[in-house]
Amino acid sequence: MPPEYKLELVCPAGSLPALKVAVDNGADSVYIGFRDDTNARNFTGLNFDMDSARAGVEYAHAKGAKVFLALNTYPQAHGWERWKRAIDGAAGNGMDAIILADPGLMQYAMKTHPQLHLHLSVQGSATNYEAINFYHEYFGIKRAVLPRVLSFAQVEELSAGTPVELELFGFGGLCVMVEGRCSLSSYVTGESPNNCGVCSPPKAVRWQKNAAGLESRLNGVLIDRYADNENAGYPTLCKGRFEVEGETYYTMEEPTSLNTLELLPELLRVKIRGLKIEGRQRSPAYVGQVTRVWREAIDQCVKNPKGFSVKPAWTAELSKVSEGQQHTLGAYHRPWK
Amino acid sequence: MKLALGPSLYYWTREKLREFYEEIAAAPVDIVYLGETVCSRRHIMRLQDWLEVAKMLAAAGKEVVLSTLTLIESESDLKSLRRITENGEFAVEANDMGAVHLMANRLPFIAGPCLNIYNPQTLHLIASLGARRWVMPVEMSHKALLPLQQSRPTGMETEVFSYGRLPLAFSSRCFTARFHNLPKDDCRFLCIDDPDGKTMHTREGKPFLVINGIQTQSALMYNLLGDMDSLRNGGVNVMRISPQSKHTAEIVRLFRDCMEQRISPEIAMRQMAQVMPEAACNGYWHGNPGMGQKVSTCAMQQE
Structure with a gap:
């Protein structure tokens, strides 16, 4: 120093x-x-x-x-x-x-x-x-x-x-993952931080309102679903809610x-x-x-x-x-x- | 082309490991990578135990490589790393630049899939430090690989992750412990109950990812069996199969049969479908999202 x-x-x-x-x-x-x-x-x-x-x-x-x-x-x-x-x-x-x-x-x-x-x-x-x-x-x-x-x-x-x-x-x-060692985004969208400088890119995001609630999707993959009383967040894919053995929760990290x-x-x-x-x-x-x-x-x-x-x-x-x-x-x- | 078996990414019991590698000793695979690459807390196998497995496999005619941990965070992780790089007998796969630093200009090594070698300049650099083989990053496509192959340093072998759940991400957080509402420091090593990880489904029930301690994998099985011709034509030397708790030896045999043109990729794919835990994907190889599946036209023609 x-x-x-x-x-x-x-x-x-x-x-x-x-x-x-x-x-x-x-x-x-x-x-x-x-x-x-x-x-x-x-x-x-x-x-x-x-x-x-x-x-x-x-x-x-x-x-x-x-x-x-x-x-x-x-x-x-x-x-x-x-x-x-x-x-x-x-x-x-x-x-x-x-x-x-x-x-x-x-x-x-x-x-x-x-x-x-x-x-x-x-x-x-x-x-x-x-x-x-x-x-x-x-x-x-x-x-x-x-x-x-x-x-x-x-x-x-x-x-x-x-x-x-x-x-x-x-x-x-x-970032929940080690930066430079995460390909989750390219697995779903084809574009990753390493190669394209983006994670969960906006162009792959779709919002849909239906009977089940407001849904956020990334290249078709359901990242989260919100009830009327919940605040919807950007669908960064490590901050979605998924189901593991019958439990639905923020499996990786909360927003x-x-x-x-x-x-x-x-x-x-x-x-x-x-x-x-x-x-x-x-x-x-x-x-x-x-x-x-x-x-x-x-x-x-x-x-x-x-x-x-x-x-x-x-x-x-x-x-x-x-x-x-x-x-x-x-x-x-x-x-x- | 040669066939390699990657390191087991899961936490298996000693008994399971012993049975597994005894079966592998008799399986038609040329190279076997051994060691804990995911979590530094997993301790069932010490280096001495891995060396015994390594000797057994070497006696069976396999080329054995010791793989290092991917996420190295502490002095004690570095101590374990040095014991591997200084083992004096077996080649080492470096999965972190810290490992490269310890091996550089000392011993030939294998550059693992997490070193982010994406261009000819970096490949030449890593070769100049002593790498004799490199494993392509999983998200790289056939097309992006070609320029690296065309200007490949002399003597450098190229290996491609060709079968198994894709290791997509590493965190310092343990997602298995999080599932159990336990802190990582008190994880009780519960990942030993999941010999193939825990599948994470979307809220509409589709298998999406797999939790394996601090690692996140694809739920779909990356499978380049049907793309073998393009790997061969692209000058790939080694195809890597990643272990699953069941049917790995069978998968190895199907790849070998296909490689030696005893059966067509189409037939092999059909037989493999019986023993694959999820559907196949090969998107990365074709420059698409990794989860995509493109049926190779070569495979169709051979049928």
């Missing part, structure tokens, strides 16, 4: 307005993606082209913030040139780091643009220091984003075994958001370098609201880690934008597993 340790607040932006809102509300870094399948939030109407990316970098740099570019899907042979161009583009317009998962791309980036800082994406599925040190030894990665599967005790143990900076997800949508506000003193103690907010697909309003709360919480915790407590107003503010209006510590809190 560098002598001047600081926990960076890393915020999502799916558009230039969202990037500006993040920077204005106190993000230390903003991560963005290009407008195609080179990143894991490949949604219609979202993301940046080269010009808006350059404008975003200029805006952030002028205000002392950094910009990271997510190129965190796995290119297949036919798409290789597009991913390569994206890396060249990032190097050309002053990105502070690129976030990669594919080892072949890392090798290309390291050889072609040795000055570029490389971060290992959460999609790289590195859950132990031997894996992280592999990417460090062969590609010189500066930072690794950890999959949302480790308990905090495991995170601490891991951090002792690597010189690489660590970034953790602190808030937002919760819920990750929220680790209460872990902040621990993150600082272990010198976690990045606190990542999920949600490049969300609106600038979401980005502004969440960034503001986390900025305030981090600043208070840095000032007085021992006396830190989560303000009810922060939780209330975050609940407004949470999936299913529920929060969880996820795997950081061991009993979740």
Whole structure:
């Protein structure tokens, strides 16, 4: 760790307005993606082209913030040139780091643009220091984003075994599965996070109202069915209700958001370098609201880690934008597993 | 082409494992992968026990490979991993980059299906680190595989997951323990009661996925028997069959008979239908959603 340790607040932006809102509300870094399948939030109407990316970098740099570019899907042979161009583009317009998962791309980036800082994406599925040190030894990665599967005790143990900076997800949508090791979406729809940068893509979703209730389907597969008094959620397929041996329940996970506000003193103690907010697909309003709360919480915790407590107003503010209006510590809190 | 038996993905009793691998020793399979790849809490078999099975199978003429855990989270998981990579006798299938790190430039290894090798550049990189065989990611199609085959590093063998419930996802959460309302740390190892996992149905009763501890599998049986010609023509060296608690040796024999053209894929598929626990799917291979099933025209013509 560098002598001047600081926990960076890393915020999502799916558009230039969202990037500006993040920077204005106190993000230390903003991560963005290009407008195609080179990143894991490949949604219609979202993301940046080269010009808006350059404008975003200029805006952030002028205000002392950094910009990271997510190129965190796995290119297949036919798409290789597009991913390569994206890396060249990032190097050309002053990105502070690129976030990669594919080892072949890392090798290309390291050889072609040795000055570029490389971060290992959460999609790289590195859950132990031997894996992280592999990417460090062969590609010189500066930072690794950890999959949302480790308990905090495991995170601490891991951090002792690597010189690489660590970034953790602190808030937002919760992947139940190890990122980079989930093909559920492509099993049903043909498109997965690894190859297409999408999970349970909107184009495969159908809503149907019938006598049994409101049904959500993904490429024809019934993901959930809602009674009139229930709130219907987006049919992410690991958050549907299914039946096992006569019991119907959320077999994998309830619709819920990750929220680790209460872990902040621990993150600082272990010198976690990045606190990542999920949600490049969300609106600038979401980005502004969440960034503001986390900025305030981090600043208070840095000032007085021992006396830190989560303000009810922060939780209330975050609940407004949470999936299913529920929060969880996820795997950081061991009993979740 | 060679036939491989993948690691058993379920938690079986010692007795079941012993019977199973004794049957496999006599079955027409060339390569056998052994070891616990799903859950670090499963402890019935220690490395020493797996090595005994490995020796028995090697004596029966099989190529034996020790497979490593897919999700490595703790120092104790790493200790178990190092014991496997340093076993000194049998080849190792690396299922995590941590395992690759321990094997790289030391010993030849097999790059497992979860390493996300999707392009020629990554395949060359993994070859330069010492991989001599790689297992294609399950969601990859025939068409996407071709460029990797065309520029394949010298000496590299390609293996394709060809039969069984697709290992689709890994979590740190145990879904079997969740079913029983137990925390993972007190799971009571109840997955031992489900030798083929627990089927998860949609709310309209269709078999959808299978829960196997922290792993989620397809309920449908991935089956590329009818696509064998396209695998062969595509230069695939090894077809992998994933163990089920029943009829695995029979499945192996049908694949072998088909491979050696003693019976047509069409007839083999019909016989296999009798012993498959669910319907077949092969969508991934054809570039479709994995759950899809496309009847191969080659298989029809041979009939």
